[in-house]
Amino acid sequence: MDQLREITAHFQLEGTPQTIEPLGEGFINDTLIITTAEPEAPNYILQRKNKHIFTDIPAMMENIRRVTEHLKKKIVAHGGDPLREAMTLIPTHDEAYYFRDATDEYWTVTRFIDDTIAYQQADTPELARQGGRGIGLFQAMLADFTEPLTDILPGFHNMRFRLDQWDDTLRRDPVGRKRALAREIDWIESRRDQMLELWKAYERGEIPVRVTHNDTKINNILFDRNGEVLCVIDLDTVLNSMCLNDFGDAIRSYANTGREDDPDLARVGMSPEIFRSYTEGYLSQTASFLTEAERENLAFSALYITYEQVLRFLMDYLDGDHYYRTTSPDHNLVRTRAQYKLLQSMEAQYDIMRRTVDHEYKQAKSRTKC
Numbered sequence: 582m583d584q585l586r587e588i589t590a591h592f593q594l595e596g597t598p599q600t601i602e603p604l605g606e607g608f609i610n611d612t613l614i615i616t617t618a619e620p621e622a623p624n625y626i627l628q629r630k631n632k633h634i635f636t637d638i639p640a641m642m643e644n645i646r647r648v649t650e651h652l653k654k655k656i657v658a659h660g661g662d663p664l665r666e667a668m669t670l671i672p673t674h675d676e677a678y679y680f681r682d683a684t685d686e687y688w689t690v691t692r693f694i695d696d697t698i699a700y701q702q703a704d705t706p707e708l709a710r711q712g713g714r715g716i717g718l719f720q721a722m723l724a725d726f727t728e729p730l731t732d733i734l735p736g737f738h739n740m741r742f743r744l745d746q747w748d749d750t751l752r753r754d755p756v757g758r759k760r761a762l763a764r765e766i767d768w769i770e771s772r773r774d775q776m777l778e779l780w781k782a783y784e785r786g787e788i789p790v791r792v793t794h795n796d797t798k799i800n801n802i803l804f805d806r807n808g809e810v811l812c813v814i815d816l817d818t819v820l821n822s823m824c825l826n827d828f829g830d831a832i833r834s835y836a837n838t839g840r841e842d843d844p845d846l847a848r849v850g851m852s853p854e855i856f857r858s859y860t861e862g863y864l865s866q867t868a869s870f871l872t873e874a875e876r877e878n879l880a881f882s883a884l885y886i887t888y889e890q891v892l893r894f895l896m897d898y899l900d901g902d903h904y905y906r907t908t909s910p911d912h913n914l915v916r917t918r919a920q921y922k923l924l925q926s927m928e929a930q931y932d933i934m935r936r937t938v939d940h941e942y943k944q945a946k947s948r949t950k951c
């Protein structure tokens with residue numbers, strides 16, 4: 582606690598820190614909330630960033646600074662509240678957006694946005710529609726962002742890179758888990774060419790490069806008390822990539838009727854109703870600028886990102902559980918199986934998903950014409 586207080590003292594906070602306590606469900610960073618003594622002073626989020634995953638934290642924070650400044654300008658221009666509708670980075674007394682402590686750990690502070698809700702599951706179509714609107718608006722506001730972003734996570738949703746990592750992990754088999762996992766390994770192997778196709782289209786330039794969030798699961802967006810989407814958070818993974826990553830990852834999260842790590846596979850599947858609502862919300866903000874190639878691949882992007890997640894969880898299990906925070910020895914395997922069940926459910930409903938995208942796109946276009 583004293584150590585945490587010492588760290589917060591390096592940042593330009595309004596008010597006096599009172600309590601510092603853990604918050605949230607992230608798998609990668611450590612997140613805490615700092616409450617302040619004065620009622621008029623804001624509270625803050627303190628994070629210890631995972632330096633093993635984010636190997637260039639100064640560059641990551643610079644990316645976030647550029648993106649949030651752009652978003653804030655747009656929000657102000659539309660009469661919104663830049664302190665509530667976008668993340669606010671807090672500088673240190675040296676005007677840096679991170680503090681490096683004596684043990685080489687990196688800490689950051691952002692303003693806490695109060696009176697908001699972070700959901701772990703999209704229980705209603707309305708919530709999914711709002712989430713889709715939020716991510717769609719995020720991409721729309723960044724469509725004219727032209728500043729360079731550093732690629733701080735090379736290969737993040739790049740299937741060529743992921744499959745190379747996968748092949749390497751299988752070759753090394755560092756903890757000897759490969760033998761018992763022939764069935765699960767085949768889930769990846771049997772789909773690799775099909776999944777690589779989408780990334781190849783991006784590499785050929787058929788799918789445009791945009792500013793993308795890359796981690797759009799439902800708890801990375803804040804809703805207000807009326808269930809309206811307020812602010813997209815967790816911008817660590819903001820990069821230049823395909824906007825399909827964000828649609829696909831959101832469907833993986835919102836439309837799952839079970840939990841990401843549900844041990845009861847009977848609960849896991851893709852809800853076509855939630856898929857429809859999210860798509861409707863998303864296209865209400867993006868139909869005007871998405872290219873035909875992007876539209877054509879929206880439904881497939883959900884399969885792509887879910888497959889990638891099966892691969893990443895299984896790869897981490899094969900590697901001895903170094904990447905994701907786990908709460909039991911087989912947690913990554915449980916996650917793998919649950920995400921695979923979701924993938925199968927999407928595959929079975931793929932035609933419906935495609936038809937839904939076409940229908941919602943036409944609806945969104947006809948609404949903007951009126």
Ligand code: GN1
Nearest residue numbers: 606607608609610796798801815818
């Ligand atoms: C991680 O940090 P968090 O928990 O929002 C991960 C995502 C995964 C997700 C799975 C940098 O997100 O890519 O999809 O877990 N973030 C990173 O729930 O790897």
Ligand code: MG
Nearest residue numbers: 607800801815
């Ligand atoms: Mg998160």
